[in-house]
Amino acid sequence: METFLQVVANGLMLGGLFAIISIGLTLIFGIIKVVNFAHGEFLMAGMFLTYLITTQLGLHPYASVVVVAPALFVLGAVTQKLLIQPLLSARDEHVQIFATVGLSTAMINLALLIFGADIANTPSSGLRSSIQLGPVRILEGQLYILICAALLVVGLEFFLRRTQTGRAIRAVAQNRAAAQLMGINVNWIYVLSFGIGAACVGLASSLVAPLYPTSSTIGTYFVLTAFVVVVLGGLGSIPGAFVGAIIIGLLDSLAGFYIGSDLREAVVFGVFLVILILKPSGLFGTRLKLSHIS
Amino acid sequence: MLNIEGIDAGYGATTILNGVSLEVNQSEVVTIVGANGAGKTTTLRTIAGLLKPTTGRILFEGEDITKMSAHDIVELGITLIPEGRQLFPDMTVRENLLMGAYRRGARDHQAETMDHVMELFPRIRERLDQHASSLSGGEQQMVAIARGMMARPKLLMFDEPSLGLAPIIVAQVFEVIGKIVASGATVLIVEQNVFNTLKAADRGYVLENGSIVLSDTAEALLKDDHVRQAYLGI
Ligand SMILES: Nc1ncnc2c1ncn2[C@@H]1O[C@H](COP(=O)(O)OP(=O)(O)O)[C@@H](O)[C@H]1O
Ligand SMILES: [Mg+2]
Numbered sequence: 001m002e003t004f005l006q007v008v009a010n011g012l013m014l015g016g017l018f019a020i021i022s023i024g025l026t027l028i029f030g031i032i033k034v035v036n037f038a039h040g041e042f043l044m045a046g047m048f049l050t051y052l053i054t055t056q057l058g059l060h061p062y063a064s065v066v067v068v069a070p071a072l073f074v075l076g077a078v079t080q081k082l083l084i085q086p087l088l089s090a091r092d093e094h095v096q097i098f099a100t101v102g103l104s105t106a107m108i109n110l111a112l113l114i115f116g117a118d119i120a121n122t123p124s125s126g127l128r129s130s131i132q133l134g135p136v137r138i139l140e141g142q143l144y145i146l147i148c149a150a151l152l153v154v155g156l157e158f159f160l161r162r163t164q165t166g167r168a169i170r171a172v173a174q175n176r177a178a179a180q181l182m183g184i185n186v187n188w189i190y191v192l193s194f195g196i197g198a199a200c201v202g203l204a205s206s207l208v209a210p211l212y213p214t215s216s217t218i219g220t221y222f223v224l225t226a227f228v229v230v231v232l233g234g235l236g237s238i239p240g241a242f243v244g245a246i247i248i249g250l251l252d253s254l255a256g257f258y259i260g261s262d263l264r265e266a267v268v269f270g271v272f273l274v275i276l277i278l279k280p281s282g283l284f285g286t287r288l289k290l291s292h293i294s
Numbered sequence: 295m296l297n298i299e300g301i302d303a304g305y306g307a308t309t310i311l312n313g314v315s316l317e318v319n320q321s322e323v324v325t326i327v328g329a330n331g332a333g334k335t336t337t338l339r340t341i342a343g344l345l346k347p348t349t350g351r352i353l354f355e356g357e358d359i360t361k362m363s364a365h366d367i368v369e370l371g372i373t374l375i376p377e378g379r380q381l382f383p384d385m386t387v388r389e390n391l392l393m394g395a396y397r398r399g400a401r402d403h404q405a406e407t408m409d410h411v412m413e414l415f416p417r418i419r420e421r422l423d424q425h426a427s428s429l430s431g432g433e434q435q436m437v438a439i440a441r442g443m444m445a446r447p448k449l450l451m452f453d454e455p456s457l458g459l460a461p462i463i464v465a466q467v468f469e470v471i472g473k474i475v476a477s478g479a480t481v482l483i484v485e486q487n488v489f490n491t492l493k494a495a496d497r498g499y500v501l502e503n504g505s506i507v508l509s510d511t512a513e514a515l516l517k518d519d520h521v522r523q524a525y526l527g528i
Contacts, residue, residue: 164392164396164401167385167389167392167393168393168396170382170384170385170389171382171385171393174382174383174384174385175380175381175382175383177344177376177380178376178380178381178382179382179393180343180344180364180365180368181342181344181364181368181373181374181376181380182368182393182394182396182397182441182445183365183368183369183396183397183398183445184365184393184396185363185365186365
């Protein structure tokens with residue numbers, strides 16, 4: 001029984017990690033309808049930045065978030081303004097896909113140029129020590145990630161539903177032309193939303209960096225899981241991404257322990273496919289309104 | 295108030311409007327009459343800034359708005375209630391109305407305007423917390439009009455407000471528009487129900503194949519042979 005509880009706890013912690021790295025991706029897709037294929041590299045950039053700030057300035061990794069989140073906001077806003085927006089008028093929507101794929105490759109190469117192929121270890125500042133919570137032991141840093149992911153979901157939902165700007169963002173996502181007729185500057189909302197989504201990745205970076213060694217390929221390592229989580233939760237749904245992440249985390253942990261670590265991924269993807277066959281729009285997904293993606 | 299001077303406009307390489315000129319004066323109700331595909335919606339969308347004219351000018355209160363973006367035009371006080379309602383489907387009715395009051399000129403008076411609009415649309419009050427997509431077509435049209443009014447516009451444009459609605463609902467829509475007109479609003483309206491609209495309007499333009507072919511007082515247009523034959527079926 002205790003083993004089972006420990007395996008579940010590990011799954012929850014893993015779920016928290018998956019959630020924090022997926023929220024920005026689903027937010028950007030839900031509003032701008034652009035899949036950011038450079039999402040993983042945004043995370044990588046944020047983690048390197050956390051590493052630099054922590055090692056150069058001797059700050060606690062969590063303190064670096066005050067720089068990393070705004071820096072990622074700017075990176076996201078600039079990506080939308082200078083890369084995506086000029087391509088919005090392009091006849092072929094696939095151009096946008098190539099644009100973010102290109103950005104991803106460019107960022108990996110830039111990281112290789114600056115940091116080489118070495119691994120950058122952000123000081124863990126005690127976050128890798130385990131704490132006893134009732135019958136289970138978990139890493140302190142993982143617990144904080146889960147808590148932050150939950151708070152981020154609640155905070156974003158509050159922002160999107162209760163503030164004027166948040167409602168304007170939802171309006172643009174639901175009916176772009178009608179939003180213009182309300183006096184909403186749609187392009188500005190897109191820039192803002194990409195910025196907010198990227199800032200969420202920034203927050204994730206500073207939380208993840210003390211636990212995982214940073215390298216130029218760390219984004220590639222995480223991004224597939226982020227895509228699975230986002231699709232499972234329903235593209236564009238923030239609470240969906242959270243629930244999807246917890247499910248994937250639990251599956252990963254339970255399958256890894258009870259079925260065998262080599263079959264872990266097969267089980268996770270198997271269940272993922274079954275859920276999608278039963279509910280193609282994902283757990284929290286409304287049917288995709290393609291008419292609004294124009 | 296609104297002066298359109300010889301605009302050409304269309305979609306991509308296709309020109310739909312050819313040298314359209316029209317004006318709407320303060321507190322006037324003006325209608326554009328025309329067959330399906332004549333370019334009425336295109337005209338309203340161009341005024342709203344969703345389409346850009348390739349030639350000609352659009353002036354609003356003397357200011358050139360020809361190249362202005364749609365959201366800046368809304369800020370100036372021009373609101374279009376679009377064809378097909380175009381509500382935000384996954385927002386509640388209340389949120390839809392709040393989006394109507396997004397423009398700076400309306401934001402500070404939000405509560406006050408909401409009270410006024412609720413008086414005009416008592417049936418919406420019970421629906422405030424429902425998702426817009428769960429309403430009937432008639433209710434959605436009322437919300438679309440109410441949302442337009444939330445902007446406290448100086449010029450209110452209607453595009454086919456009664457399209458696709460049952461006759462009883464059409465009567466209700468016209469009743470509401472009548473009240474809005476009676477309150478002294480400046481209105482530019484496009485409506486398939488030409489007879490009722492001309493009855494309510496001060497002046498009208500007849501648009502055929504993207505060009506204005508006739509313009510007169512509504513009274514005169516109601517008596518005009520061509521209008522009677524082509525648009526009133528008399
Ligand atoms: N989005 C569009 N792209 C290309 N052509 C369009 C578009 N919308 C309308 N048209 C064309 O423009 C012409 C005028 O349409 P519209 O202004 O909607 O007419 P009306 O409102 O008078 O019925 C029609 O021939 C129509 O096919
Ligand atoms: Mg039309």
